[in-house]
Amino acid sequence: MPRMAATDAFTAIAEPHRRVIIGVLADGAPHAVGDVVRRVRLRQPAVSKHLGVLRDAGLVSVQRQGRRRLYRLNAERLKAVHDWTSTFARLWTHQLERIKKRAEREGLEPFVRQPAKDEPDNGEEKR
Amino acid sequence: MPRMAATDAFTAIAEPHRRVIIGVLADGAPHAVGDVVRRVRLRQPAVSKHLGVLRDAGLVSVQRQGRRRLYRLNAERLKAVHDWTSTFARLWTHQLERIKKRAEREGLEPFVRQPAKDEPDNGEEKR
DNA sequence: CCATTATATCGCCATATTGGAATATGTCAA
């Protein structure tokens, strides 16, 4: 199935323009649609649509004020993404350590280098 | 423009199956494609495609070993996402505080409640 | 060399997404 209706935060933030819009709302204050339009290279309808997606994903909440609608960032939903990525933090810190350690070994005591069994030379590869 | 080729981590992790696959690789060890296939409700070609997308996004690296290809998670790329969401942490902690504070006010000193001007009743709204 | 195993690719289909223009809807102000 192609990506289904953007009901989750992950899908919602996949769109670059939407991340920009989130950036605009990042001050936590409510912003009118026109406000956002002025800061993005998109027409009003497109912005409205993106805001709609963000709203369906629970990433923003709306509030009417006269003839405009004020959108406000709902950061808790971003926390979900934050938390998911956090579960891998262990890995990236480890990898950094390993890189640093290897650099040290190669730089300071090149002969001690023993090819730890869990480090099979990694690296990109042509398709 | 429709979402362009999944060249960035955000797009890559938008797909639920891909997040599952990432989960499979979460132990940091190299996994053969067949390994992944066995753990996901998808045929091999689909898994290969997803792994391809993940690779194009730099989220995994491949390494040949005989007739199989070992994929390994490249967690630093997830760190990018982590960092982006972090820039909003300020907001969600604030909002939690505000909720807690409001609860306190309403629970302990219901009469003191003064509708702080930056709290215009928020909430969902019918389209 | 052959059959088998592991993986990638291709062709294809159904569906989704994005953005724009045009238009509808709602609200204010006089």
Added chain:
DNA sequence: TTGACATATTCCAATATGGCGATATAATGG
């Protein structure tokens, strides 16, 4: 009311996506 303003919605075309079956490619064990 009426007209201007703010935003949403609808319709449309272009493109991307995800999945499948079939097939190509590559390495392995005989």
